[in-house]
Amino acid sequence: xxxxxxxxxxxVTQMGQEVILRCVPxxxxxxxxxxxxILGQKVEFLVSFYNNxxxxxxxIFDDQFSVERPDGSNFTLKIxxxxxxDSAMYFCASSEGTSGNNEQFFGPGTRLTVL
Amino acid sequence: xxxxxxxxxxxxxFEEAPVELRCxxxxxxxxxxxxxVQYPNxxxxxxxxYLSGSTLVKGINGFEAEFNKSQTSFHLRKPSVHISxxxxxxxxxxxxSGGYNKLIFGAGTRLxxxx
Numbered sequence: 323x324x325x326x327x328x329x330x331x332x333x334v335t336q337m338g339q340e341v342i343l344r345c346v347p348x349x350x351x352x353x354x355x356x357x358x359x360i361l362g363q364k365v366e367f368l369v370s371f372y373n374n375x376x377x378x379x380x381x382i383f384d385d386q387f388s389v390e391r392p393d394g395s396n397f398t399l400k401i402x403x404x405x406x407x408d409s410a411m412y413f414c415a416s417s418e419g420t421s422g423n424n425e426q427f428f429g430p431g432t433r434l435t436v437l
Numbered sequence: 438x439x440x441x442x443x444x445x446x447x448x449x450x451f452e453e454a455p456v457e458l459r460c461x462x463x464x465x466x467x468x469x470x471x472x473x474v475q476y477p478n479x480x481x482x483x484x485x486x487y488l489s490g491s492t493l494v495k496g497i498n499g500f501e502a503e504f505n506k507s508q509t510s511f512h513l514r515k516p517s518v519h520i521s522x523x524x525x526x527x528x529x530x531x532x533x534s535g536g537y538n539k540l541i542f543g544a545g546t547r548l549x550x551x552x
Contacts, residue, residue, distance in 0.1 A: 326480070355539070365481070365527060365542040378539060413480060426540060428473075428481035 324348045326429035328414050334435045335404055343399045343432045345414030354397045355415040355426060356389065358382070365413065371397065404436045439464040439530045443543035451551050452520055458513040458546045460528030468530040470511040471540065472502055475525040484526070487511060498522070523550045 327346045335341050347354050356368040370377040371389050388400045397416075401408055411431045417424040444459040462468065469488050473481040485496025492504040502513045511528060525545045531538035 357540070357542075364544045365529075365540075367539040367541070370539055380539075415481075425483050425486070427483075430478070430480040 324427075326414055326416055326427050328412075328429035328432050330432060331430065332433045332435070334437065337406055337436055338403050341401050341404055341434060343401075343412050343414075343434070345397045345399075345429055346395050347397055347414065347416030348418075348427055349395070351416035351418050351427070353377075353417045353419075353424070353426075354389075354391070355417075356399050357413045357415065357428075358410040359413070359431075360407075360410040368399075368412075401434075404434075406436050409434055409436045439466075439468060439532060439541045441528050441530055441541055441543035443526075443528055443546050445546050446544065447547045447549065449549045449551060450518055453517045455516050456514065456518050456522075456548065458526050458528075458548065460511045460513065460543060462509050462511065462528070462530050464509075464530060464532070466532050468532055469538070470502075470504060471529040471531070472496065472500070472511075472513050473527045473529060473542075474498075475527065475545075477524070481527065484513070518548070518550045520550050520552060522548060524548060 329344045354371040357365050359365045369379040369383045386402045390398050411433050413431045414429040415426040417426045440463050442461045450456045471486045472484040474484050475481050484500050485494050487494045487504045495501045500515050527545045528543040529540040
């Protein structure tokens, strides 16, 4: 069964460093998303991406964040200069088509720890 | 804007007992409703979804949920739980429209099934 994969599973970084979180969405999916979950808090929407551009972003997704689909398979989230409060579990998701009821398939997450 | 409230952060229950996990939402527009499950060290997996039609929705692993528009609720139920149902359960909404749709999640309910 096709699945969304994410690497690495755990990333530890120093404050101020850049990190890139990687995701491989399901191959025929067209919509891509990043969500995050700070420990003990809700899963929060960060950004959605379609046709090589951002469809929507939340207020969390400030200038320190960027997303990219560098090739036909990967979807990346870059945090330019990490802060302590960026420590969270980051989930990538993808969905197939354009109707609102399309199921989003989630990856297992990357746990980011900023020291 | 939409919001989701999961009324119980933890629900302990004995094996083979029934369980109900509560979810209430608020929205000024029509929404789709979802329940996701997260097993330890795994991503979010869709249990079931309400899009339209019958208010009683059946999902995987014997779970079901009932959409109640007047009470703006979407409670999740299972008549007899197993140890393997121990996990975190998330209720989510997305707005009713074409195109991509971000998911708005509740804070999650940790279901702990004891022998």
